[in-house]
Amino acid sequence: MDQVNDSVVTEFLLLGLAQSLKMKSFLFLFFSLFYMGIILGNLFILFTVIFDHHLHSPMYILLANLSLTDLGLSSTTVPRMISDLFTDFKVISFQNCMIQMFFIHVMGGVEMALLVAMAYDRYTAICKPLHYLTVMNPKMCLFLVVAAWVIGVIHAVTQFVFVINLPFCGPKNVGSFYCDFPRVIKLACMDSYRLEFVVTANSGFISMGTFFFLIVSYIFILVTVRQHSSDDLSKAFFTLSAHITVVVLFFTPCMFLYVWPFPTKSLDKFFAIVDFVVTPVLNPAIYTLRNKDMKMAMRRLNRQVVNSREIT
Numbered sequence: 001m002d003q004v005n006d007s008v009v010t011e012f013l014l015l016g017l018a019q020s021l022k023m024k025s026f027l028f029l030f031f032s033l034f035y036m037g038i039i040l041g042n043l044f045i046l047f048t049v050i051f052d053h054h055l056h057s058p059m060y061i062l063l064a065n066l067s068l069t070d071l072g073l074s075s076t077t078v079p080r081m082i083s084d085l086f087t088d089f090k091v092i093s094f095q096n097c098m099i100q101m102f103f104i105h106v107m108g109g110v111e112m113a114l115l116v117a118m119a120y121d122r123y124t125a126i127c128k129p130l131h132y133l134t135v136m137n138p139k140m141c142l143f144l145v146v147a148a149w150v151i152g153v154i155h156a157v158t159q160f161v162f163v164i165n166l167p168f169c170g171p172k173n174v175g176s177f178y179c180d181f182p183r184v185i186k187l188a189c190m191d192s193y194r195l196e197f198v199v200t201a202n203s204g205f206i207s208m209g210t211f212f213f214l215i216v217s218y219i220f221i222l223v224t225v226r227q228h229s230s231d232d233l234s235k236a237f238f239t240l241s242a243h244i245t246v247v248v249l250f251f252t253p254c255m256f257l258y259v260w261p262f263p264t265k266s267l268d269k270f271f272a273i274v275d276f277v278v279t280p281v282l283n284p285a286i287y288t289l290r291n292k293d294m295k296m297a298m299r300r301l302n303r304q305v306v307n308s309r310e311i312t
């Protein structure tokens with residue numbers, strides 16, 4: 001390195017989400033409440049599933065893993081977003097920017113893969129009920145979770161290796177409130193057209209493909225449910241509609257952020273907030289409030305708490 005360029009970028013600038021104090025205060029309150037909801041809601045699912053042995057079935061074990069991922073995904077951006085609201089110069093170091101991008105894509109990739117695993121679990125339970133217990137055994141469950149993490153890491157690394165070595169020499173303004181591949185690539189001092197394609201393909205087309213695959217799978221499962229007229233019909237509809245809601249909520253922003261070729265700042269902001277703030281808080285809400293087993297588990301938990309209070 002004898003040609004040290006003294007204009008090498010060591011930090012980037014993030015964009016503010018609001019100008020007026022009123023709006024900043026509102027967003028501060030909004031994000032803080034949601035982030036608290038994300039932490040409490042997802043921890044609640046984690047603990048309920050871990051400690052209630054009635055919920056030790058593949059569906060709930062996968063759900064608990066999804067909650068863990070939700071916690072991770074929102075933690076990559078939301079705390080920074082909240083603390084940035086009231087600072088004037090939103091400087092992020094090169095290193096932190098890279099770390100943020102990397103973990104957004106690890107957690108996003110894991111979440112995507114877990115949603116596929118959960119669909120597979122429902123497919124087996126509903127379309128192959130006689131084989132469910134043999135197919136979705138604990139080993140299979142562990143395999144699916146490990147595979148989700150491996151996929152997440154590969155997904156992030158394959159984009160990261162291209163970006164980490166890019167020459168950054170001039171423009172610093174990321175143009176968003178967090179660092180992400182499509183934006184950061186545009187700041188490189190070279191023709192980034194090919195790289196943009198790598199990112200669009202890896203993040204965009206994969207999320208689009210996964211989305212359509214999942215929607216078709218759930219339609220297939222729903223059709224199968226309709227053919228069997230069983231008592232579990234309405235229960236299955238309930239569970240499946242919760243899954244489909246989460247899939248739509250998670251993937252719609254992804255597709256807009258990575259595939260849509262004409263990014264607009266306000267729309268991007270909106271979709272990013274949906275993925276980092278709204279979906280992670282809705283997951284626990286959708287799964288617990290609409291789910292009979294979870295409600296029963298809550299009641300059992302409540303009873304235990306009351307009992308232990310009476311004893312002491």
Ligand SMILES: *[C@@H]1O[C@H](CO)[C@@H](O)[C@H](O)[C@H]1NC(C)=O
Binds near residue numbers: 062064138143
């Ligand atoms: C995630 O899945 C693994 C593998 O099945 C399981 O052992 C673990 O308990 C799950 N994690 C949580 C937090 O439930």
